[in-house]
Amino acid sequence: MINVALVGFGFAGQTFHAPLISATPGLTLHTVVTSQADRLAAAWPKARAVPDLETALADPAVNLVVLATPDPLHADQAEAALRAGKAVVVDKPFALTLADARRVVDLAKARGLLLSVFQNRRWDADFLSLRAEIASGRLGRVVTFESRFDRYRPVVRDRWREAAGAGVWFDLGPHLVDQALVLFGRPLGVTLDLAVQRDGGLSPDWAHAVLRYEATRVVLNAAMMIAAPDVRFAVHGTRASLLSSGLDPQEDQLKAGLPVGGPGWGVDPSPMIRVEGDSGHRVPVEGPAGDYPAYYSGIAAALRGEGDNPVPPEQALAVMEVIEAGVESARLHREVAL
Template identity: 65%
Template sequence: MKPVGVALVGYGYAGKTFHAPLIAAAEGLRLDAVVSSQGEAVKADWPDAKAVADLDAALADPEVGLVVIAAPNALHAPMARQALEAGRAVVVDKPFTLTVAEARGLADLAQARGLLLSVFHNRRWDADFLTLQALIAAGRLGRILRFESHFDRFRPQVRDRWREADTPGAGIWYDLGPHLIDQALVLFGRPLAITADLAILRQGGQATDYAHAVLRYEDFRAILHADMTSPAPDLRFSVQGDRAAWIKSGLDVQEDQLKAHGRAGGDGWGLDPRPGTLVDGLTGARTPTDDASGDYRRYYDQIALALRGRAPNPVPPAQAIAVMEVLEAGLLSAQRRGEQPL
């Protein structure tokens, strides 16, 4: 069967590092065009893809059946709307949009047009997250009492890039918050409320570089944390249950593998060299866990099948809207300095 032509909009960090190689690796998809001002870089990396100047040019290509939006966050909603109105299926990089209202509007449009609309929440396919899902499902930890999830980095110098500028959709809450929130919702569902503290800690900073949020569930708490000011960014997960705890250090390796090789797959793909540690609640015995392998390729593999009606959408709009509702509630909580119900 002929592969679906894909137009990738944006060839910055997300487009170059994640989307292009993962699209190219997916059976049933073909990277047909890249919308970018970096035409020479696109042709050097992907000689079989066309480098085009704007979304209009990509939409004029009848071979394009799927548009992937990896442009700056403030462009997600208008570009996704343009592609849907042109009759194309759409994948949007996280965050889905800047507001819940925008997200709901896109979902309604996709449903009305009968088009696939999905959001790239790739961290569902991290090795450590898949391992944690399996541990919880098997009851290895018992009843969860406290869940702590971190994306900490040490970047004390403010960089000259849109993600750190004083612009809509910039800052760490929009950048890493969707990953943290989506994983919590996949594991535990919708919380009752959120209390969030968002701040700019670095000298000369213009966008949020510190985010600490507590999701209140009926009988436990989920703590989500991301910052750019941790000299020893090590802890990824600390999950306490009434039978055992699970502690994981270090980030999933796939991002570094994609940066190093520019392609997805190969020897050691998605294999985490730092397994998690299971701590027995009664004896305190610590044993390494048999961790799963991560694989971001599964997202676009399922997109290809979903376009043909052979599999469900891997991240349907309703799930992405739920992430946006928590993200937006976190913004309100930080502004009001108090708990925000959900």
């Protein structure tokens, strides 16, 4: 059995990591670093609450450390866990800078320890369907790929994700970028525009990026003032287009406390539509259900030596390269080449 120490019991820790870890055969939610011992005991009574990371790292029974803490802490906490001999999963973003991310990756390689980033949206139902459609050739060669992560949250909340120095490019950008890189690989250049659109906003709440490839253009958008988030993916190929709206249901299922992997888990309530280029016919696309549990199943298999790291550190560095290039692009108001 692989004992897991979850560091952080805020939204990400409570909603995503604790339920998914607990539902994964071979993993045990052993320790949680939190000041909310009562809340932890009510939700996961077998897990031990400890007050700080150092206590968790000093426990020889802990094999894997999962960091669900504020972004600025990720790199230093990952480094501390690796130096303590623990495998590490980091919630996105991996770090605040590419240099910090490389430092952590180099340490993991030197110590021969697993290091992974929680890119759960690779297992969204719509993204799994999209990958299958592109691989099938039914769309032809993809020329334009649009991916949007829009929400309507007009009131600025008092949380670190919306504090100065944070914002949607660091919060949602890693999901959008990771999915794009999975499909198309490293772009030639990145152009990013950022804005603060909400009254009282302290960090960018609107981000619009264009990733330039030889012929393909990838458009990524994340915003907090969209009352009609009707477009999730719009993929246009030489033979057909693919359209989807709405978000994968797994986050809402986790918020509702539904059993992970139970009946109806990950089933997309609004399947994608393929629009045939020659005829204009609209064809519903029945794809696979979403599968967030696959990430931690992959981690468990990798730690047992029975499978590959589901999100290896090299892929996490590739995401950080684009994120950082985007920040530079927004500062300079021009494309940044990679």
